[in-house]
Amino acid sequence: MTIKTKLRLAFLLMIVLFALFGAVALTALSMVSRDIGHIAGDVLPSVVATNTINTATSNYRADELRHILSTDPAEMKRLEADLAKLRNEVAVWRARYEPLVDTPDERERYANFSRDYAAYLTSSDRMLERSARNENLDAVGMIKESGRLFDDFSDDLVALVQLAQADSEKTSKAATTVASRGQTVIIAGLTAAIAFALFCMWLVETMISRPLAGLTGTLHKVGAGDLSVEVALTDRVDDIGQMARATAATIGSVKGLTGDVGTLVDAAQSGTLSARAERGRHQGEYATLVGGLNELIETLTKPLFEVVSVMQLLSAGDLQGRMTGTYEGDLRALKANMNRSLDALVSLLGELATVAGRMAEGDLTGAVAGSYQGDFAVLKGNVNRAQERLRVLIGSVADDTEQIAAAVTETSAAARQVAEESDRQLVSLTAVAGAVSQTAQSVGEIAANAGRGRDLATATAGLAEEGRVKLAHLSGAVERIATAHDRIERIAGTITRIADKTHILSLNAGIEAARAGEQGLGFGIVAQQIGRLAEDAALAVRDIEVIVAESGATVREGVATAGEARGSIERIAEAARDSGGAVQAISAAMAQQTVAVQELVRRLSELRAGSEGNAAAAEEISATMEELARMIHRARDQVGRFRLA
Structure with missing residues (x-):
C-alpha cells in the first residue's frame, strides 16, 4: 500500500468521525436552542406581563384609597385620570399575555383572574361615584367589600407568575439535561477524535515520518560530504x-x-x-x-x-x-x-x-631609458633615482670636502685659542670659589640665628594664643554672671510685686476682720502680721535690688574690660604670629640662600673641573683637527675620480 493510499484512508476515517460528531452536536444544540426560545418567547414575557399587571392593580388600589381620602376636586380629577391610565395599561398587558397562555392550569387561573377583576372594576366604578359625591362612609364600606376580590385576583396573578416560573425551571432543567448530554457526547466524540488522531499521528510517525527523517538525515550527511553513511529500509516494498x-x-x-x-x-x-x-x-x-x-x-x-x-x-x-x-x-x-x-x-x-x-x-651620467610597466617601471625609477642621488651626493661631498678643509684649518687655530682661554678661566674660577665658600659660612650663621628667632616668635605666639583662649573663657564666665544678675533683677521685681499684692490683701483682710467684730479679731491680728511681713519683704527686696544694681554695674564694667583685654590679647597674638611669620620667612629665605650658595659652590667646583677638562679637550681637538685635515684631503682626491657631467 502506497503512502498516498494510507493517508487517504486515514483522512476518510477522520472525516466520517467528525461528521458523526457534528451531527450529534447540532442535534443537541437545536434542542437547547428550542428550549431557550421557549423561555425567551413564552415564559419570560408571561412573567413580565403578570408582574406588570399585578403592579398596575396594586397602584390602582392605592389611587382608589387616595381618591376616598381626598376632598380636593382637582386632586380627585387627577386621580381619576391615573386610574383610567392604569386600567388601559392592564388591558394592554392582558392582550399581550393572553396568547401566551398554553397550559390548563394557566387558563384556569387566568379565567378566575378575569372574573374577579371584572367584578372588582364594577365595584370600583360605584365606589368612585360615591367618593366623588364625598359619600366617604359608603365608599369606605364598598372598598372594604372589594378587598376580597382584590386579594383573590392578586393571588391568581401570583399563581400565574409561579406557574410561569415553574415552566421556566422545567424548561431550563430540560435544556440543562440536553446540554449536559450533548456535552458528554461532545467530550466523548472529542476524546474519540483525539484518540484516533493520535493513533493516526503514531502511524504516520512510525511508518512515514521516521523513515523519511532517516532518509533526510542521510541525504543531509551526503550533502555535507559524508559518504560513509549506510542506507536502511531498502528491503521495504512501499x-x-x-x-x-x-x-x-x-x-x-x-x-x-x-x-x-x-x-x-x-x-x-x-x-x-x-x-x-x-x-x-x-x-x-x-x-x-x-x-x-x-x-x-x-x-x-x-x-x-x-x-x-x-x-x-x-x-x-x-x-x-x-x-x-x-x-x-x-x-x-x-x-x-x-x-x-x-x-x-x-x-x-x-x-x-x-x-x-x-x-x-666611475661614469654616473648613464640612466635606464626604456619604457616599462608595473614593478619594472618602479625598478627603473628606483635605479635612476638612486644613480641621480648618488651623483648629487658625490657632488655635494666634493663641495663639502673643500669647505670642510678650510673649516678644519680655522677650527684648529680656534682650538688653540680656546685652550689658552681655558687656562685663564681656571685661575679666575679658583679665586671665585674661595670667596663663595666664605659667603656660604656667613649665610649659615645668619640662618642659625634666624632659626632661633623663629622658635622664640613661635613660642610667643603660642603663649599669646593660650592667653587669648583663657581670656575668652573668662569673658564668657563674666557674661554668664551678667545674665544671672539680669535674672536676679527680674526675680526681685517679681518678689516686690508679690509683696505689694500681699500687703493689699492683708489690708483687705483687716477690713473684713473689723467688719466681723469679735469673731474676726484673731483673723485681723494674722492679717496685720502678714502685712508687716509683706512690708519687711518689700524693704529687703529693695535692698537686694540696690545691691544687685551695683553688682550688675560692676559686672558690666568687668564684661567691657574683659572684652577690651581680649581684643588686646588677640592683637598681641596677631602681632606675635606676624612676627613669627616674618622670622620664619627670613629663616626660610636664609635657608634658600644657604642652599643657593652651596649650589653655587658646587657649580663653581664643577665649572672649574669643566674648565680643566676644556683645556685638555681643546688640546685634543687641535690635534684631531690636524688629523682630520689630512683625511679630508685624501677624500677630496677620491671624489675627484667620479665623472658627474
Whole structure:
C-alpha cells in the first residue's frame, strides 16, 4: 500500500468521525436552542406581563384609597385620570399575555383572574361615584367589600407568575439535561477524535515520518560530504523502500565520482599530471562530468609543461626561450603575458647591466631609458633615482670636502685659542670659589640665628594664643554672671510685686476682720502680721535690688574690660604670629640662600673641573683637527675620480 493510499484512508476515517460528531452536536444544540426560545418567547414575557399587571392593580388600589381620602376636586380629577391610565395599561398587558397562555392550569387561573377583576372594576366604578359625591362612609364600606376580590385576583396573578416560573425551571432543567448530554457526547466524540488522531499521528510517525527523517538525515550527511553513511529500509516494498533504494544508488554513484575526482586531485598534488579517470565506470551526466575533467586536466597541463620548459631555460641563463603553443581564452592570455614579461625582463636586465658597467668605471651620467610597466617601471625609477642621488651626493661631498678643509684649518687655530682661554678661566674660577665658600659660612650663621628667632616668635605666639583662649573663657564666665544678675533683677521685681499684692490683701483682710467684730479679731491680728511681713519683704527686696544694681554695674564694667583685654590679647597674638611669620620667612629665605650658595659652590667646583677638562679637550681637538685635515684631503682626491657631467 502506497503512502498516498494510507493517508487517504486515514483522512476518510477522520472525516466520517467528525461528521458523526457534528451531527450529534447540532442535534443537541437545536434542542437547547428550542428550549431557550421557549423561555425567551413564552415564559419570560408571561412573567413580565403578570408582574406588570399585578403592579398596575396594586397602584390602582392605592389611587382608589387616595381618591376616598381626598376632598380636593382637582386632586380627585387627577386621580381619576391615573386610574383610567392604569386600567388601559392592564388591558394592554392582558392582550399581550393572553396568547401566551398554553397550559390548563394557566387558563384556569387566568379565567378566575378575569372574573374577579371584572367584578372588582364594577365595584370600583360605584365606589368612585360615591367618593366623588364625598359619600366617604359608603365608599369606605364598598372598598372594604372589594378587598376580597382584590386579594383573590392578586393571588391568581401570583399563581400565574409561579406557574410561569415553574415552566421556566422545567424548561431550563430540560435544556440543562440536553446540554449536559450533548456535552458528554461532545467530550466523548472529542476524546474519540483525539484518540484516533493520535493513533493516526503514531502511524504516520512510525511508518512515514521516521523513515523519511532517516532518509533526510542521510541525504543531509551526503550533502555535507559524508559518504560513509549506510542506507536502511531498502528491503521495504512501499514508497519508502523505493526512496531508500534510490538514495543508496545515488550515494553509490556519488562515491564513485568522488573517488575518481579524489584520485585526480591526489595525482595533481603529487605532481603526476598524466593521471586520468576511467569514464566507463560512470553513467549519464556523471560520465560526461568525468570526461570533462579529463579534458580539463589535459588542457591545463599542456601550457604548464611549456611554462616549465621556458623557466628551465631562464634558470640556465638563456633569456631567449618563449611559449610557442596554440591556446585559447585565458591560456592564450597566459602565453602572451608570459612572453611579454620575458621580453620586458630581458630588456630591463640589459639596460641595468649597461648602467652598472658605466658606474663601475666611475661614469654616473648613464640612466635606464626604456619604457616599462608595473614593478619594472618602479625598478627603473628606483635605479635612476638612486644613480641621480648618488651623483648629487658625490657632488655635494666634493663641495663639502673643500669647505670642510678650510673649516678644519680655522677650527684648529680656534682650538688653540680656546685652550689658552681655558687656562685663564681656571685661575679666575679658583679665586671665585674661595670667596663663595666664605659667603656660604656667613649665610649659615645668619640662618642659625634666624632659626632661633623663629622658635622664640613661635613660642610667643603660642603663649599669646593660650592667653587669648583663657581670656575668652573668662569673658564668657563674666557674661554668664551678667545674665544671672539680669535674672536676679527680674526675680526681685517679681518678689516686690508679690509683696505689694500681699500687703493689699492683708489690708483687705483687716477690713473684713473689723467688719466681723469679735469673731474676726484673731483673723485681723494674722492679717496685720502678714502685712508687716509683706512690708519687711518689700524693704529687703529693695535692698537686694540696690545691691544687685551695683553688682550688675560692676559686672558690666568687668564684661567691657574683659572684652577690651581680649581684643588686646588677640592683637598681641596677631602681632606675635606676624612676627613669627616674618622670622620664619627670613629663616626660610636664609635657608634658600644657604642652599643657593652651596649650589653655587658646587657649580663653581664643577665649572672649574669643566674648565680643566676644556683645556685638555681643546688640546685634543687641535690635534684631531690636524688629523682630520689630512683625511679630508685624501677624500677630496677620491671624489675627484667620479665623472658627474
